[in-house]
Amino acid sequence: MMRTGARAAIPRGPRIDPAHDRTDLSGVIMPTAPLPDFTHERVSTVRGERSSLAITVALHSSAIGPALGGCRMWRYPQWIDGVADAMRLASAMTMKNALADIGAGGGKSVIALGPDDVVDDERRRAALLDLGDLIETFDGRYRTAEDVGTTEHDMLVVRERTEHVVGLPAASGGAGEPAEGTALGVYVSIERVIEELFDSGSLVGRSFVISGLGQVGSRLAERLARAGAQLFVTDIAESKRALAADLGATWIDVDAALTTPADVFVPAGLGGVLTPAAIATLPVRAVVGPANNPLAYRSGAEHLAARGILYAPDFVVNAGGVIHLALTGDGASPAAIDARLRGIGDTLSEVLCAARAKGVTPLAAAEALAVDRVERARAGMLLAG
Numbered sequence: 001m002m003r004t005g006a007r008a009a010i011p012r013g014p015r016i017d018p019a020h021d022r023t024d025l026s027g028v029i030m031p032t033a034p035l036p037d038f039t040h041e042r043v044s045t046v047r048g049e050r051s052s053l054a055i056t057v058a059l060h061s062s063a064i065g066p067a068l069g070g071c072r073m074w075r076y077p078q079w080i081d082g083v084a085d086a087m088r089l090a091s092a093m094t095m096k097n098a099l100a101d102i103g104a105g106g107g108k109s110v111i112a113l114g115p116d117d118v119v120d121d122e123r124r125r126a127a128l129l130d131l132g133d134l135i136e137t138f139d140g141r142y143r144t145a146e147d148v149g150t151t152e153h154d155m156l157v158v159r160e161r162t163e164h165v166v167g168l169p170a171a172s173g174g175a176g177e178p179a180e181g182t183a184l185g186v187y188v189s190i191e192r193v194i195e196e197l198f199d200s201g202s203l204v205g206r207s208f209v210i211s212g213l214g215q216v217g218s219r220l221a222e223r224l225a226r227a228g229a230q231l232f233v234t235d236i237a238e239s240k241r242a243l244a245a246d247l248g249a250t251w252i253d254v255d256a257a258l259t260t261p262a263d264v265f266v267p268a269g270l271g272g273v274l275t276p277a278a279i280a281t282l283p284v285r286a287v288v289g290p291a292n293n294p295l296a297y298r299s300g301a302e303h304l305a306a307r308g309i310l311y312a313p314d315f316v317v318n319a320g321g322v323i324h325l326a327l328t329g330d331g332a333s334p335a336a337i338d339a340r341l342r343g344i345g346d347t348l349s350e351v352l353c354a355a356r357a358k359g360v361t362p363l364a365a366a367e368a369l370a371v372d373r374v375e376r377a378r379a380g381m382l383l384a385g
């Protein structure tokens with residue numbers, strides 16, 4: 001994912017058509033970002049035989065277990081930007097999966113659309129079949145799922161070419177939509193953060209700005225409203241106003257999300273919203289949300305800390321989706337999955353405790369914890385091998 005201020009140059013996010021549950025990519029172009037470190041086990045890019053699109057599978061690490069990470073279908077300035085994005089996303093998945101303790105390594109795939117590529121249903125299907133063929137060459141060391149720009153129904157198409165797919169529709173015997181699990185994980189994380197800030201985990205009367213009322217944001221907003229929180233919400237899709245009204249939430253302009261005073265800012269749209277300018281004036285006590293990589297630049301974590309704003313790392317709090325997918329795939333009971341989702345709160349407490357003890361940001365503490373788990377697994381593999 002992008003860790004660059006360049007994101008701020010995007011005028012609008014993608015349009016989501018609620019009727020089709022699919023991201024409308026027209027007019028959205030991912031800006032160029034710095035190249036990621038090449039610490040990956042394998043990165044393969046093909047020009048899809050059927051679709052002629054650049055398709056990448058980036059396997060970052062399988063030290064802990066076969067990698068798990070979704071497939072993003074997105075529009076980029078050049079195909080090589082899709083390769084770089086897959087590599088960045090894959091290494092982030094290694095961190096997330098290590099802390100989620102699901103026995104999975106990190107990987108990601110990207111189907112890169114050029115600025116002028118037209119993707120009708122036929123070409124979309126062709127690209128997904130091409131992706132399935134590429135995944136098959138990884139011999140089970142990488143498993144895919146839905147991600148931004150793809151749906152669980154797309155995964156059924158990928159499944160025609162490879163069995164290494166999770167998150168198929170529940171009606172087809174799969175794990176189904178992971179957003180409920182993600183929302184629960186963010187919710188318990190919010191409770192921990194509120195407890196940390198106010199010595200009580202009660203959300204009654206606590207105020208939240210939620211930016212993005214999609215699959216996760218809407219479910220989270222419902223939970224927070226039920227808990228008695230005061231909500232300020234927004235989305236680039238005006239159709240979400242109805243949900244705000246149902247919840248008794250106050251609708252604010254998209255641009256006001258970063259300037260409305262509240263206890264917690266909840267980024268639940270796209271990443272990269274916390275630019276230097278946004279952080280300099282953000283009027284909240286904490287940032288906790290599902291959006292991947294909300295920090296537009298790496299030192300944003302230190303800048304938030306310097307302003308006394310507690311930042312709960314994205315890959316800790318939004319791990320509910322992968323926990324749901326991995327455990328459902330393993331046949332775990334709903335009660336066992338629920339317990340593991342609520343355990344995200346314990347992981348966050350461990351991270352915050354380590355950050356305090358070492359005098360580092362929660363982001364640095366979470367990364368150190370994840371790297372430690374991966375290194376231990378790698379050392380175990382070397383000994384066994």
Ligand SMILES: NC(=O)c1ccc[n+]([C@@H]2O[C@H](COP(=O)([O-])OP(=O)(O)OC[C@H]3O[C@@H](n4cnc5c(N)ncnc54)[C@H](O)[C@@H]3O)[C@@H](O)[C@H]2O)c1
Pocket residue numbers: 012013014015016148178179180182211212213214215216217234235236237254268269270271290291292318319321322
């Ligand atoms: N779905 C999951 O289980 C899951 C898991 C982990 C992380 N995430 C991350 O959480 C975030 C939300 O995921 P989702 O599944 O709810 O996505 P989604 O596409 O269903 O919803 C995103 C919502 O954000 C809105 N949005 C986009 N740009 C915006 C902006 N600038 N301001 C306000 N609203 C904006 C969209 O209109 C949409 O309603 C994403 O960053 C995603 O990568 C999701």
